[in-house]
Amino acid sequence: MRVYNFSAGPAVLPEEVLKEAADEMLDYNGTGMSVMEMSHRSKAYDDIIKTAEKDIRELMNIPDNYKVLFLQGGASQQFAAVPMNLMKNKKAAYIITGQWAKKAYQEAKLYGEAVDVASSADKTFSYIPDCSDLDIPEDADYVYICENNTIYGTKFKTLPNTKGKILVADVSSCFLSEPVDVTKYGVIYGGVQKNVGPAGLVISIIREDLITDDVLPGTPTMLKWKTQADNDSLYNTPNCYAIYICGKVFKWIKKMGGLEAMKAHNEKKAKILYDFLDQSKLFKGTVRPEDRSLMNVPFVTGSEELDAKFVKESKAAGLENLKGHRTVGGMRASIYNAMPVEGVEKLVEFMKEFEKNNG
Numbered sequence: 001m002r003v004y005n006f007s008a009g010p011a012v013l014p015e016e017v018l019k020e021a022a023d024e025m026l027d028y029n030g031t032g033m034s035v036m037e038m039s040h041r042s043k044a045y046d047d048i049i050k051t052a053e054k055d056i057r058e059l060m061n062i063p064d065n066y067k068v069l070f071l072q073g074g075a076s077q078q079f080a081a082v083p084m085n086l087m088k089n090k091k092a093a094y095i096i097t098g099q100w101a102k103k104a105y106q107e108a109k110l111y112g113e114a115v116d117v118a119s120s121a122d123k124t125f126s127y128i129p130d131c132s133d134l135d136i137p138e139d140a141d142y143v144y145i146c147e148n149n150t151i152y153g154t155k156f157k158t159l160p161n162t163k164g165k166i167l168v169a170d171v172s173s174c175f176l177s178e179p180v181d182v183t184k185y186g187v188i189y190g191g192v193q194k195n196v197g198p199a200g201l202v203i204s205i206i207r208e209d210l211i212t213d214d215v216l217p218g219t220p221t222m223l224k225w226k227t228q229a230d231n232d233s234l235y236n237t238p239n240c241y242a243i244y245i246c247g248k249v250f251k252w253i254k255k256m257g258g259l260e261a262m263k264a265h266n267e268k269k270a271k272i273l274y275d276f277l278d279q280s281k282l283f284k285g286t287v288r289p290e291d292r293s294l295m296n297v298p299f300v301t302g303s304e305e306l307d308a309k310f311v312k313e314s315k316a317a318g319l320e321n322l323k324g325h326r327t328v329g330g331m332r333a334s335i336y337n338a339m340p341v342e343g344v345e346k347l348v349e350f351m352k353e354f355e356k357n358n359g
């Protein structure tokens with residue numbers, strides 16, 4: 001029996017995709033082998049990776065002057081790759097809206113001067129700071145954001161005013177959840193295990209002029225974007241199986257109506273949960289309403305004891321992984337693309353019942 005899985009990542013994937021992959025496990029498309037067993041240089045695999053790229057380009061409307069790279073090491077590997085590839089002046093501006101932004105900032109400090117130009121640490125990252133007129137250094141190579149903060153449940157609704165600098169965004173937990181204007185970014189990247197596929201793969205969408213040989217001295221060959229771009233993400237053996245699953249998820253999103261439809265689907269689910277939270281006498285959302293994420297919804301009862309009871313009882317009711325991040329406590333429901341509306345309805349029903357019994 002499948003449960004409703006509210007995990008922040010690795011997270012729920014479309015059931016259809018999992019079934020298809022299961023059907024193809026022993027014999028992919030008449031090849032007589034699993035995708036896990038085939039050469040990444042074979043004709044069959046070439047079709048898989050090329051089709052995946054074509055489909056994500058179509059979904060996100062990615063302009064021709066951007067490369068799509070399928071890389072390893074997860075999102076965290078890009079925390080280092082970004083400064084290594086972009087820090088020509090050895091300076092960059094970071095907006096600190098949570099733990100992932102902070103980790104990227106700390107990593108960048110290993111390679112140059114990372115400047116903390118805004119932060120919401122003063123209120124436990126429960127809001128997005130005003131980024132309309134930041135003090136961005138003249139010689140900053142880029143401005144960095146984590147667009148959706150998985151742990152704290154905030155999302156940038158307006159992109160920062162970068163004052164003409166390149167915008168770099170980690171979109172791991174909002175990847176393909178709504179339409180995006182790629183031209184506003186120099187680099188968009190995301191670990192795929194939140195909304196798109198299996199862990200270990202990161203997709204980086206990078207404007208071509210930012211992919212050069214002019215990288216920091218000592219940059220490993222594998223972390224140089226140019227190496228990967230020149231080899232169509234096949235410099236070495238890529239994460240073949242994860243790319244295959246992502247390809248299937250892209251097809252699923254296309255079938256569902258693309259990113260506009262995903263946005264409507266995600267807004268509908270988030271509204272059900274936030275509307276309940278806003279009128280509940282027991283549960284409280286922790287994020288400033290205008291900055292709320294459509295993907296990750298943290299909430300608390302105000303009592304650690306009740307929180308623990310809720311997590312335990314919800315699990316018994318088939319609602320899994322609702323415990324908040326270890327650093328913030330409380331609860332968090334991650335309601336990514338593949339979470340059906342019924343999952344959120346079930347959750348709210350359960351919360352109502354819990355409130356009645358414990359209010």
Ligand SMILES: *Cc1c(COP(=O)(O)O)cnc(C)c1O
Binds near residue numbers: 009149170173200
């Ligand atoms: C999960 C997550 C990461 C880390 O991803 P890994 O693939 O484990 O490195 C980075 N950024 C954000 C926003 C995340 O949600």
